[in-house]
Amino acid sequence: QKEVEQNSGPLSVPEGAIASLNCTYSDRVSQSFFWYRQYSGKSPELIMSIYSNGDKEDGRFTAQLNKASQYVSLLIRDSQPSDSATYLCAVSGGYQKVTFGTGTKLQVIP
Amino acid sequence: DAGVIQSPRHEVTEMGQEVTLRCKPISGHNSLFWYRQTMMRGLELLIYFNNNVPIDDSGMPEDRFSAKMPNASFSTLKIQPSEPRDSAVYFCASSNLAEAFFGQGTRLTVV
Numbered sequence A: 001q002k003e004v005e006q007n008s009g010p011l012s013v014p015e016g017a018i019a020s021l022n023c024t025y026s027d028r029v030s031q032s033f034f035w036y037r038q039y040s041g042k043s044p045e046l047i048m049s050i051y052s053n054g055d056k057e058d059g060r061f062t063a064q065l066n067k068a069s070q071y072v073s074l075l076i077r078d079s080q081p082s083d084s085a086t087y088l089c090a091v092s093g094g095y096q097k098v099t100f101g102t103g104t105k106l107q108v109i110p
Numbered sequence B: 001d002a003g004v005i006q007s008p009r010h011e012v013t014e015m016g017q018e019v020t021l022r023c024k025p026i027s028g029h030n031s032l033f034w035y036r037q038t039m040m041r042g043l044e045l046l047i048y049f050n051n052n053v054p055i056d057d058s059g060m061p062e063d064r065f066s067a068k069m070p071n072a073s074f075s076t077l078k079i080q081p082s083e084p085r086d087s088a089v090y091f092c093a094s095s096n097l098a099e100a101f102f103g104q105g106t107r108l109t110v111v
Helices: none
Strands: A004-006 A011-014 A019-025 A032-038 A045-050 A054-058 A059-068 A071-076 A085-092 A098-100 A104-109 B006-009 B011-012 B021-023 B031-038 B042-050 B052-058 B064-072 B074-079 B088-097 B100-102 B106-110
Touching: A004 A045, A011 A019, A019 A085, A019 A104, A032 A071, A045 B100, A054 B106, A071 A085, A071 B052, A098 B042, B006 B088, B021 B088, B021 B100, B031 B074, B042 B064, B042 B074, B042 B106, B052 B064, B064 B100, B074 B088
Parallel strands: A011 A104, B011 B106
Antiparallel strands: A004 A019, A019 A071, A032 A045, A032 A085, A054 A059, A059 A071, A085 A098, A085 A104, B006 B021, B021 B074, B031 B042, B031 B088, B042 B052, B064 B074, B088 B100, B088 B106
């Protein structure tokens, strides 16, 4: 079992819709959870971090964490074509080790 | 701060040659990570350091790969000898408490 699993996609949504990205992780002692966005040919960029169960909102982005289910999600409201990218879920545990999923490619259709 | 700085940005080398990738982490960060990204395998953690000490190198694919962090402001990843299957983008990232910040990456092509 991979440490961090994501559906590779592509996930296609129309402009203005809500995009829902999901991630599961295997290490129950994981403490910190992140979502990164990566445009083609660029490096990953941190967009959200979440540390406790529940929802965290930042503008059009909402991260959701459920430690009991070992599940993290990212919702993007009012999706824009500029949101088209690969979204990477990352999990941090002991000694600040940061492990990434393989990413979900999101396509926002104008 | 200028962020994580990697060099070179691009490297083309012949099979069998030694390749050295360099990284300068963000000042004050105590963890440094080397990742490799390919289309097939995604973003793989090769090795990471905490306070300049290698903590986990289980992701290093073979003995041909080695990494050092002689001080808090510099790290290298060396491949000797290089092979065509090592072609990938290599990222360095650093963190302080949790979030990792990435450099621009080194695109390595081994021909």
